[in-house]
């Protein structure tokens with residue numbers, strides 16, 4: 001069946017006809033068969049072939065309906081930076097015109113985003129990359145990048161009048177869903193692998209009031225179950241296969257490009273599990289390039305945990321095979337063996353001349369302890385990006401003069417159990433073991449002397 005949109009269209013072409021009802025700003029398109037759906041259709045995937053859906057927007061226009069120049073688009077983003085109402089102060093909604101144009105009063109926002117781009121000498125030294133910048137998504141309201149997708153996904157739930165929302169999660173998505181669903185006043189249901197979710201994330205999800213289902217199985221089983229439940233029970237699915245979640249996560253890239261004055265870095269490096277973020281980053285770069293906001297494409301680098309690395313294995317074989325693995329890693333957020341956003345992530349890597357690599361648990365922990373000790377802090381999975389930069393510098397792929405943005409996806413407090421255990425271990429040379437003392441000044445003095453000695 002033919003559809004009115006060319007397969008390679010990044011934006012809706014001017015004058016295109018035959019679009020579904022309600023598609024004046026955006027349309028949903030199946031990435032596999034090209035079927036078009038209304039932007040208000042709640043289908044979790046393509047009703048014809050089961051493929052993943054993506055959003056295609058109209059490129060931003062002025063009040064006379066003429067396309068905006070790249071400079072005018074940049075100016076409009078800058079203007080919205082600190083504007084009222086509250087929604088536009090968000091690091092997601094200031095990009096509304098390329099995220100969910102026309103969202104209007106439906107917006108459910110904390111606000112979120114506006115996360116810092118940090119430079120830390122200790123982390124640069126560790127990786128060997130002088131031009132390293134850290135985009136810290138742990139500074140979002142629930143402590144991870146998931147808030148960016150969830151503000152948009154929940155806004156869509158409001159727009160379509162959803163009666164309940166649900167997701168499968170390794171923890172951060174559930175925390176974000178629980179928070180935004182509470183704000184929107186919509187019941188939230190989360191499916192998490194029993195015994196495999198970090199304490200901080202479980203605590204958040206319970207506190208924000210989502211119904212929490214501890215599924216006897218891994219993340220991949222949780223995802224299959226929630227997809228089936230949403231199909232059969234009419235619950236609105238808010239996993240990152242939801243195309244509106246991807247639109248929100250794109251803003252990590254738009255925001256970092258804006259922070260760099262629209263000078264694209266040479267590399268953007270991120271941890272990868274279910275590959276939703278890899279897909280979102282690829283879409284953001286495709287759109288930023290098509291709009292003329294950046295002159296060159298950065299190379300995208302997705303870093304998986306070595307024990308959960310089907311995508312890295314496929315990359316080495318030019319993606320000839322789609323692998324699944326029995327995932328095992330200390331980085332529970334990326335403990336995923338059958339990534340859902342596979343095809344769109346392949347496109348992201350190919351279009352950016354990107355790379356997919358893996359880091360062992362020891363490399364991830366070593367990078368994390370370095371990030372934490374620099375006073376920055378992150379959750380274990382996040383440190384995969386910094387471990388990846390170190391590896392690529394060592395392998396001569398990242399050069400001395402390259403600019404690199406490594407994304408930290410979650411906050412240090414997300415996984416307190418793992419940290420307390422690590423820092424009490426007798427056999428871990430970098431452990432910062434707590435010291436039990438008598439309640440005397442001389443005991444404090446002894447510790448101080450020892451601390452100064454070891455700092456010399």
Ligand SMILES: Cc1ncc(COP(=O)(O)O)c(C=O)c1O
Nearest residue numbers: 172273274275276277333409410
């Ligand atoms: C902290 C953190 N980092 C990275 C990821 C991986 O992102 P994606 O599943 O989009 O590849 C997740 C996903 O849950 C996460 O929570």
